[in-house]
Amino acid sequence: xxxxxxxxxxxxxxxxxxxxxxxxxxxxFPMPPRFRGIQHFSPEKCIVCNQCARVxxxxxxxxxxxPHPDPEKKGKIIDTYDINxxxxxxxxxxxxxxxxxxxxxTNNFELAAYSRDELYKDLKWLxxxxxxxxxxx
Amino acid sequence: xxxxxxxxxxxxxxxxxxxxxxxxxxxxxGFVTYAIYFERKVIGWMQLRIGPNRVGxxxxxxxxxxxxxxxxxxxxxxxxADRALFTLAPILAYAPAFGVLAVMPxxxxxxxxxxxxxxxxxxxxxGITVLGVITAGWASNNKYxxxxxxxxxxxxxxxxxxxxxxxVGVVLLTGSMNLRExxxxxxxxxxxxxxxxxxxxxxxxxxxxxxxxxxxLPEAESELVSGYHVEYSGFRFAMFMLAExxxxxxxxxxxxxxxxxxxxxxxxxLDFIPGIVWFVLKFSAYVxxxxxxxxxxxxxxxxxxxxxxxxxxxxxxLVNILLTAVIVxxxxxxx
Amino acid sequence: xxxxxxxxxxxxxxxxxxxxxxxxLNVGPQHPSTxxxxxxxxxxxxxxxxxxxxxxxxxxxGTEKLAENLTxxxxxxxxxxxxxxxxxxxxxVLCHAVETMMGLEIPERAQYLRLIAMELNRVxxxxxxWGTFLLDLGAMGPFLYAFRDREKILDLFNELCGARxxxxxxxxGGVKWDAxxxxxxxxxxxxxxxxxxxxxxxxxxxxxxxxxxxxKGIGKFDQKTALDYSxxxxxxxxxxxxxxxxxxxxxxxxxxxxxxxPTGTDGDCTTRYHLRMEEIVQSLRILExxxxxxxxxxxxxxxxxxxxxxxxxxxxxxIESPRGEIGCYIASQGKDKxxxxxxxxxxxxxxxxxxxxxxxxxxxxxIAILGSIDIVLGEVDC
Numbered sequence: 066x067x068x069x070x071x072x073x074x075x076x077x078x079x080x081x082x083x084x085x086x087x088x089x090x091x092x093x094f095p096m097p098p099r100f101r102g103i104q105h106f107s108p109e110k111c112i113v114c115n116q117c118a119r120v121x122x123x124x125x126x127x128x129x130x131x132p133h134p135d136p137e138k139k140g141k142i143i144d145t146y147d148i149n150x151x152x153x154x155x156x157x158x159x160x161x162x163x164x165x166x167x168x169x170x171t172n173n174f175e176l177a178a179y180s181r182d183e184l185y186k187d188l189k190w191l192x193x194x195x196x197x198x199x200x201x202x
Numbered sequence: 203x204x205x206x207x208x209x210x211x212x213x214x215x216x217x218x219x220x221x222x223x224x225x226x227x228x229x230x231x232g233f234v235t236y237a238i239y240f241e242r243k244v245i246g247w248m249q250l251r252i253g254p255n256r257v258g259x260x261x262x263x264x265x266x267x268x269x270x271x272x273x274x275x276x277x278x279x280x281x282x283a284d285r286a287l288f289t290l291a292p293i294l295a296y297a298p299a300f301g302v303l304a305v306m307p308x309x310x311x312x313x314x315x316x317x318x319x320x321x322x323x324x325x326x327x328x329g330i331t332v333l334g335v336i337t338a339g340w341a342s343n344n345k346y347x348x349x350x351x352x353x354x355x356x357x358x359x360x361x362x363x364x365x366x367x368x369x370v371g372v373v374l375l376t377g378s379m380n381l382r383e384x385x386x387x388x389x390x391x392x393x394x395x396x397x398x399x400x401x402x403x404x405x406x407x408x409x410x411x412x413x414x415x416x417x418x419l420p421e422a423e424s425e426l427v428s429g430y431h432v433e434y435s436g437f438r439f440a441m442f443m444l445a446e447x448x449x450x451x452x453x454x455x456x457x458x459x460x461x462x463x464x465x466x467x468x469x470x471x472l473d474f475i476p477g478i479v480w481f482v483l484k485f486s487a488y489v490x491x492x493x494x495x496x497x498x499x500x501x502x503x504x505x506x507x508x509x510x511x512x513x514x515x516x517x518x519x520l521v522n523i524l525l526t527a528v529i530v531x532x533x534x535x536x537x
Numbered sequence: 538x539x540x541x542x543x544x545x546x547x548x549x550x551x552x553x554x555x556x557x558x559x560x561x562l563n564v565g566p567q568h569p570s571t572x573x574x575x576x577x578x579x580x581x582x583x584x585x586x587x588x589x590x591x592x593x594x595x596x597x598x599g600t601e602k603l604a605e606n607l608t609x610x611x612x613x614x615x616x617x618x619x620x621x622x623x624x625x626x627x628x629x630v631l632c633h634a635v636e637t638m639m640g641l642e643i644p645e646r647a648q649y650l651r652l653i654a655m656e657l658n659r660v661x662x663x664x665x666x667w668g669t670f671l672l673d674l675g676a677m678g679p680f681l682y683a684f685r686d687r688e689k690i691l692d693l694f695n696e697l698c699g700a701r702x703x704x705x706x707x708x709x710g711g712v713k714w715d716a717x718x719x720x721x722x723x724x725x726x727x728x729x730x731x732x733x734x735x736x737x738x739x740x741x742x743x744x745x746x747x748x749x750x751x752x753k754g755i756g757k758f759d760q761k762t763a764l765d766y767s768x769x770x771x772x773x774x775x776x777x778x779x780x781x782x783x784x785x786x787x788x789x790x791x792x793x794x795x796x797x798x799p800t801g802t803d804g805d806c807t808t809r810y811h812l813r814m815e816e817i818v819q820s821l822r823i824l825e826x827x828x829x830x831x832x833x834x835x836x837x838x839x840x841x842x843x844x845x846x847x848x849x850x851x852x853x854x855x856i857e858s859p860r861g862e863i864g865c866y867i868a869s870q871g872k873d874k875x876x877x878x879x880x881x882x883x884x885x886x887x888x889x890x891x892x893x894x895x896x897x898x899x900x901x902x903x904i905a906i907l908g909s910i911d912i913v914l915g916e917v918d919c
Binding site: 066067068069071072074075076085096097098099100101120121122154155156157158161170199 | 607608610611612613614615617618678685688692695696697698699700703705713714717737740741742743744745746747748749
């Protein structure tokens with residue numbers, strides 16, 4: 066019986082203790098600086114080296130480049146850049162390999178959508194996703 | 203109230219009966235609504251959560267929303283279920299739980315029927331609830347339900363024995379089965395003191411009768427998914443929920459009346475506080491105990507449960523009867 | 538699945554004329570106590586289990602086959618998803634295997650970070666086990682208390698590597714991130730907090746008579762059976778075999794620390810319960826020492842070639858995960874992708890004894906036994 070009483074005592078003490086619940090949807094949940102959220106992509110930095118698409122373990126990045134509009138300059142610029150967040154596992158490898166930090170992580174993590182189609186994020190969306198960008202990549 | 207019962211039946215007093223019953227039902231629904239609310243709040247607080255807080259101010263309308271959801275849900279019935287029994291089971295579980303309240307004296311004046319054998323009536327009627335549970339378990343045509351139903355049959359019937367035995371001491375002490383007289387007899391001392399053994403047995407057996415933690419085997423979320431009402435949804439499930447909480451209301455009332463002195467104050471000096479307040483306080487203390495236990499205890503196992511009923515509770519209850527009988531006969535000068 | 542189980546036996550009692558029949562009960566894949574999508578077909582007579590057959594594979598993702606088309610770095614995020622309750626050990630076992638093959642030197646600081654991460658994860662994993670085990674037994678509270686404390690560990694991981702469960706923290710040759718400023722102090726605070734908090738766990742649960750009656754003498758097996766079934770971890774140690782790879786085949790830098798390997802003799806659920814609780818204490822001990830010795834600076838990733846190509850050959854390494862012995866076998870042909878990768882998953886191996894343990898037990902005991910094995914379905918099905 067002593068064990069039962071001890072347990073009851075423990076739970077009773079907890080009754081008035083400070084609660085640990087986060088008020089998440091009402092109050093934004095701050096994530097630490099290193100948090101891996103949805104990527105931000107800046108097209109002007111991209112050199113179309115294709116490394117991110119190659120390193121991606123789930124092959125969720127698709128990109129195409131086009132020749133530089135200025136014929137003087139060599140190399141390519143990015144034309145389309147899509148990440149399929151249905152299969153992206155936010156593993157951080159794409160941002161790790163990117164030599165120019167064109168693709169970086171942000172602290173935003175809310176991806177829920179009513180339709181799967183909305184989970185295909187294109188270049189423009191990823192470019193606009195420019196808040197809470199992670200400092201160290 | 204009781205003088206109405208003495209009159210010859212007429213349209214007038216029949217309407218009165220119905221009105222009184224409806225009022226009690228409404229009070230009861232209010233109790234159930236807020237018992238569930240407080241259960242979730244108290245358990246939430248004990249588990250360092252804050253409990254329901256989204257619907258209405260402080261989440262006060264949470265249960266209302268839940269019940270509304272249940273009521274407007276599609277009525278599903280498994281294809282191979284026994285139609286008639288499946289429909290009957292929730293009613294069978296609910297009706298006796300409500301019926302027992304007829305004899306409960308809440309204060310000196312608020313009582314529906316002042317039966318001479320009030321206690322016996324309660325025990326007899328509450329025994330029917332188990333039928334509802336077994337029927338539900340059988341009629342659902344689901345193996346988990348069946349196991350849950352049979353577990354509850356074994357459990358509720360075994361625990362009814364020590365439950366009844368434990369109140370025999372009170373009856374001996376009072377010399378009456380009338381609940382009002384039992385309360386009146388506690389003017390000097392609540393039964394919890396002379397009948398402590400009986401009280402302990404009663405409170406444990408009541409827990410098992412109510413199918414609540416740590417004796418919630420018939421439901422056993424983590425073992426039998428949810429036992430006998432696994433196939434029930436919508437308003438039929440709401441009936442079972444209602445039955446469970448109404449039964450808790452009944453049991454809390456009974457414990458207050460039998461052992462905690464009903465509407466009597468703690469000390470006679472506090473007599474100026476109305477009896478109903480005392481009643482509600484004692485009542486709430488028991489209901490709180492229920493929630494507290496639920497936040498703390500794991501579930502018992504079927505075999506230990508049964509041997510506990512027959513090998514521990516029953517002998518203790520019998521010893522209690524013997525002791526009470528000896529004391530009562532000593533007081534009456536038999537030896 | 539063995540088809541024999543599908544035939545149930547019926548008989549009519551000659552005395553009473555009542556016909557009784559055995560019943561097949563499908564526990565899972567959506568049962569609340571199977572900790573995921575695990576299915577157990579049990580043949581029951583009343584509530585007594587006559588025969589039980591586990592059906593696995595509902596969460597099979599083919600990690601091992603997928604790995605054959607992935608570079609070694611790409612496999613690391615996949616290992617996070619095997620034993621998702623203790624992903625750090627999985628990260629480590631893969632990196633350790635590749636590093637062993639390539640003979641890589643791991644910087645001191647990275648070693649310490651790895652060890653701290655793994656031990657924290659062990660504590661987190663045991664906390665999850667503690668909570669869910671009690672939840673299986675019908676107590677709701679412990680689950681939330683355990684998760685409150687686990688949450689603190691996850692927050693620490695979140696600061697360290699930016700994720701709460703799928704860490705992808707370790708890299709071949711080191712770790713991805715150095716500890717952020719003040720992180721070590723936070724871990725120290727946590728260790729102190731956890732040491733203070735553990736006695737209250739015992740206060741709440743360990744002395745509870747109902748709880749003790751639920752687990753005492755349940756799911757018992759002896760040393761020989763444990764060895765025959767190739768059990769590992771607490772399942773093995775509960776029978777008295779003192780076998781902990783951290784002690785017996787020290788990897789990482791475990792040989793520098795002073796800790797005990799708790800063992801029991803009864804081999805029942807009670808022993809396993811106490812052993813896991815004791816392991817939390819030992820993990821905290823290791824953490825305390827590691828945090829004291831933590832080097833003040835240094836690299837966190839060693840000299841690693843740009844493309845990781847282990848030499849042709851094969852290797853098998855094993856480490857102690859919270860659930861037991863997790864092993865990684867790599868057969869390489871000198872390419873940047875493994876030719877064959879195989880994980881020895883402790884959950885899967887430990888689960889094999891389940892049908893034997895369940896024979897003759899009741900449904901309630903079934904839940905207790907399954908809970909005490911401590912499986913993670915991501916790892917069972919891999």
